[in-house]
Amino acid sequence: GQSLEQPSEVTAVEGAIVQINCTYQTSGFYGLSWYQQHDGGAPTFLSYNALDGLEETGRFSSFLSRSDSYGYLLLQELQMKDSASYFCAVVFSGGYNKLIFGAGTRLAVHP
Amino acid sequence: KAGVTQTPRYLIKTRGQQVTLSCSPISGHRSVSWYQQTPGQGLQFLFEYFSETQRNKGNFPGRFSGRQFSNSRSEMNVSTLELGDSALYLCASSPGGGGLSYEQYFGPGTRLTVT
Numbered sequence: 001g002q003s004l005e006q007p008s009e010v011t012a013v014e015g016a017i018v019q020i021n022c023t024y025q026t027s028g029f030y031g032l033s034w035y036q037q038h039d040g041g042a043p044t045f046l047s048y049n050a051l052d053g054l055e056e057t058g059r060f061s062s063f064l065s066r067s068d069s070y071g072y073l074l075l076q077e078l079q080m081k082d083s084a085s086y087f088c089a090v091v092f093s094g095g096y097n098k099l100i101f102g103a104g105t106r107l108a109v110h111p
Numbered sequence: 112k113a114g115v116t117q118t119p120r121y122l123i124k125t126r127g128q129q130v131t132l133s134c135s136p137i138s139g140h141r142s143v144s145w146y147q148q149t150p151g152q153g154l155q156f157l158f159e160y161f162s163e164t165q166r167n168k169g170n171f172p173g174r175f176s177g178r179q180f181s182n183s184r185s186e187m188n189v190s191t192l193e194l195g196d197s198a199l200y201l202c203a204s205s206p207g208g209g210g211l212s213y214e215q216y217f218g219p220g221t222r223l224t225v226t
Contacts, residue, residue, distance in 0.1 A: 033213040042115075042201060042217035043154070087154060089213070097167045097211040099144065101154035 002026045002092045004102035011108045020073045020105045022088035032071040035087045083109045115218035123224045129190040132221045134202030142207025143185040148199040161207045197225045
């Protein structure tokens with residue numbers, strides 16, 4: 001089957017660093033994306049890893065290890081506005097290509 | 112560029128009825144995908160349309176259908192509504208040339224309540 005697992009909740013303080021992990025099980029894996037969704041808002045694309053290694057975009061970085069079926073999103077210098085849900089997502093192939101999202105990690109940033 | 116727009120934003124329907132939701136993608140985007148978001152099941156992929164053809168689909172029953180027009184606008188239809196269809200329905204667009212994209216641009220969603 002196809003599945004993604006990520007922690008349901010993470011709590012951190014302003015200015016800290018937090019890592020949100022995502023593990024997946026699939027065949028026909030193409031790459032890993034990350035999305036952010038604020039309460040009442042639409043998901044917005046953050047990053048994508050097709051190859052192993054780290055991708056950096058400002059305060060956010062994303063990592064992928066295909067051999068370990070594992071990735072993470074790293075958020076640095078946390079700000080209150082980073083409080084949101086974060087989803088990892090992959091495209092699985094096999095007949096129909098499907099974009100599968102993890103259940104989401106709710107990040108709460110406190111002063 | 113204007114973002115993805117969805118209409119209506121809120122909808123209340125009765126069990127057994129049918130509903131049609133509309134999505135206008137970002138100008139130039141030819142791929143439109145639909146997702147259902149619920150607290151219990153999270154974000155689930157319904158289907159993707161590209162050039163007026165369904166290119167990819169998820170694991171939803173045939174009551175969920177869609178179509179895409181020549182201007183890339185898309186509609187999603189749910190027939191014989193069930194209480195469990197209450198959800199936020201999100202539309203997303205992408206340029207679409209290379210298959211189902213990892214980078215989707217989401218609209219604000221239509222909140223459907225079935226009573």
